[in-house]
Amino acid sequence: MSELTASPTAAPRLSLRPRPLAALAGAVTMSGRSLRMARRNVDVLLTSLLLPVLIMLLFVYLFGGAIETGTRYVTYVVPGVVLLSAGFGAATTAVRVTTDMTGGIIDRFRSLDVAGASVLAGHVAASVVRNLASTVLVFGVAFLIGFRPSAGPLDWLAAAGILVLFILAISWLSAAFGLLARSPEAAGGFSFLVMFLPYPSSAFVPIDTMPSWLQGFAANQPVTPVIETLRGLLLGLPLGSSPWKAVAWCLSILVASVAVSGVLFRRRTT
């Protein structure tokens, strides 16, 4: 048997690339795949683009008149809607991961020596691209209905940065959830959890209008500092400690999710 090692059956069809490089190349290919499929999945594409816009119109025109926030409601609510849609969109990563894991394709990928990290990172990267696109659309419609931010280029850049970090964190978190779920339908439930989270926060109504028992949760849950940071940057309001809290929350979720999904992937595939 030891002779076998000395003369393998055939010349290797490619030189062994260093692991990290191969994983990166794999992730790039996988994200291209994920984006191509997202583009063709018309129902999901329409939902993920139209839903945020509809929610914004709903809040601005239906509830907006009754909600007192001290500014025009459209100005108050846009950061919340942006976050809601980004979170919702990122959470659909779970369904895509579960679909891969429960179908035959994951075996093909693994027998091609594609790293689990590449498969997941591909989905996450595609999620960031998808959700930035839908965010641009939300901002576009927001401008049309009277959203007038006072942000300068640097503020916009910072806002984009925090948004990308948030999408990244939620996408990895949902990838981890997708590894846990046994069916794509079950994974879909995760979207609703993420979609619910912005409601008890400062996204749609100021926290001090909430019942006191809810205020504690609303003020300290991860979504609130992200929204406050976005709002502060876009509207030129004082930021306070929100940016640091937002970054700390997102980074913690990100690191924990990456670690957990690494373990889950290995457990699920051996």
Added chain:
Amino acid sequence: MGNELAVEAIGLEKAYDRVRVLDGVDLEVARGSVLALLGPNGAGKTTTVRILATLGRPDAGQARVAGFDVVTERRQVRRRISLTGQYAALDELQTGEENLRMMGRLSGLSGAQARRRAGELLEQFDLAEAGRRTVATWSGGMRRRLDLAASLVGQPSVIFLDEPTTGLDLRSRQAVWQVVTGLTGSGVTIFLTTQYLEEADRLADRVAVLDGGRVVADGTSEALKRQVAGQRLDLVLADPPAFEDAAHLLGGRAVQRDPKRLTIGVATDGSAAHVRALLDEVDPTRGAVERFAVHSATLDDVFLALTGRPADRPETDENEHEKEPAGV
């Protein structure tokens, strides 16, 4: 032994939830040959393939594929193999060409190389016309061919096909057979699993019969048939009592019993003397046997003799354990 073996497994064992799926599987496949691993559902075929294709770890035993250990040299093995499972490993929302190009990129080809290889394979598998349509619009047979094409993108030297024709209609099945036949002789080693004796008979240089987690027979299909009996004498009895008497008399020597058709099969070497002796033994009064026929033994006979049950009546209740590993 030595470097002529593409697959070599010794004493593979695997259990899921204390259910023993593999109970010491030994296998050897010569380089450039086709091996069919034949067995009913639940025999452990998929588990064996998954271990050899580095997707599952054996609890005990060792295996080398393309010269490398499937556990400790997993990456080296993966670079030389491909696996086509029972369920099409394709993206429905990508076109056939995109699927192949993706597999090419993932196996380390450059963009241009992957494009060229995808074109070649689509041509070769007679899928060029459909290549630019999303796979969602393709028929089952076309998908299966694409799945096979996808497994060849990286030019593997050992190809694992797990029940490549299960669930296919006859035409698609023949198309798959053609592909496999076309690959032989090119130096590629093919390891396929099947529940169909005809498939093993047609495609494989050697057949290994897996039953209850062990290889119960291994050899060319000719040798296996000889091992059971060169020929089979089928006796059609006159009435049910005569059938019962004959069945009782022959006991374990009957390789086949069909009470409905009053038929009993007995192994024979096919010589006139042996057939005459058998007839005299079963039917001394010359009234019980109505007709007889002598057949060459089929792999069905082999299977029945080796496992004690017909091949086409798989024990589906064991099914679960074999399909399980993918999700755990």
